[in-house]
Amino acid sequence: MQSLIDEQASAYAYMDKYEQNTATPYVVPHNSPLSLLIEDQNSASSSSGSNSILEDEDGNLVELSFLKGKLVGFYFSAGWCPPCRAFSPQLADFARSHADEFVVIFVSSDNSEAEMKTFVKEKGFLQVRWNSSVRHQLVQYLGVSSLPTLTICNADTGVVVTDWGRTAMLMNSEHCLQEWQRGLNGISILGYLGLRDLNCMG
Numbered sequence: 001m002q003s004l005i006d007e008q009a010s011a012y013a014y015m016d017k018y019e020q021n022t023a024t025p026y027v028v029p030h031n032s033p034l035s036l037l038i039e040d041q042n043s044a045s046s047s048s049g050s051n052s053i054l055e056d057e058d059g060n061l062v063e064l065s066f067l068k069g070k071l072v073g074f075y076f077s078a079g080w081c082p083p084c085r086a087f088s089p090q091l092a093d094f095a096r097s098h099a100d101e102f103v104v105i106f107v108s109s110d111n112s113e114a115e116m117k118t119f120v121k122e123k124g125f126l127q128v129r130w131n132s133s134v135r136h137q138l139v140q141y142l143g144v145s146s147l148p149t150l151t152i153c154n155a156d157t158g159v160v161v162t163d164w165g166r167t168a169m170l171m172n173s174e175h176c177l178q179e180w181q182r183g184l185n186g187i188s189i190l191g192y193l194g195l196r197d198l199n200c201m202g
Helices: 002-018 033-037 082-097 113-120 134-141 165-171 176-181 189-195
Strands: 071-077 102-108 126-128 149-154 160-162
Touching: 033 134, 033 149, 071 082, 071 134, 071 176, 082 102, 082 113, 082 165, 102 113, 102 134, 126 134, 149 165, 165 176
Parallel strands: 071 102, 102 126
Antiparallel strands: 071 149, 149 160
8 A cells, every 4th residue: 555655646746847837838939949859740759649759767758848937958968978977967966956947858879778878867857769860850950069068948939048058057057047047158258168178079
């Protein structure tokens, strides 16, 4: 009986976390990277009955309405990349501290689904499904050429605020979120130049 109660409590906690923004319909902005997250219902990979290709680290479907009112950090990363391994725990802590305003969508460049799941485990990131072509489309759409890259996007307007998200976090962690909300990149050009080479090339 206790196990059933615990299971039900876990299910309610999941629903509360990922379905809290469903009361008001979320309209995905057109002509933005967010529009790529809408799966073609006629595609071969579409089997869930939902138009979202987002999932949590346990493989549970996450509806796009969860993004409403938040800044989205598209995180292009991989476990084989040393700077990615160093930055990811910092990003996970940042996202947990600002969970009401900021969410990370992990876009994997790992060599396999198993490697992706190992790398993202316990970080709390959402992720683009491994078997979705959207992973590659997002790389092309946002012009990503090195890892890690953290591209900040406003989920309500679709505006890409900056692709300097990682640099802003490392140099201006206390104020970067507020600056992103104002449409600023969150970091000075000097800070960017000081960290731009600490990447793995794509």
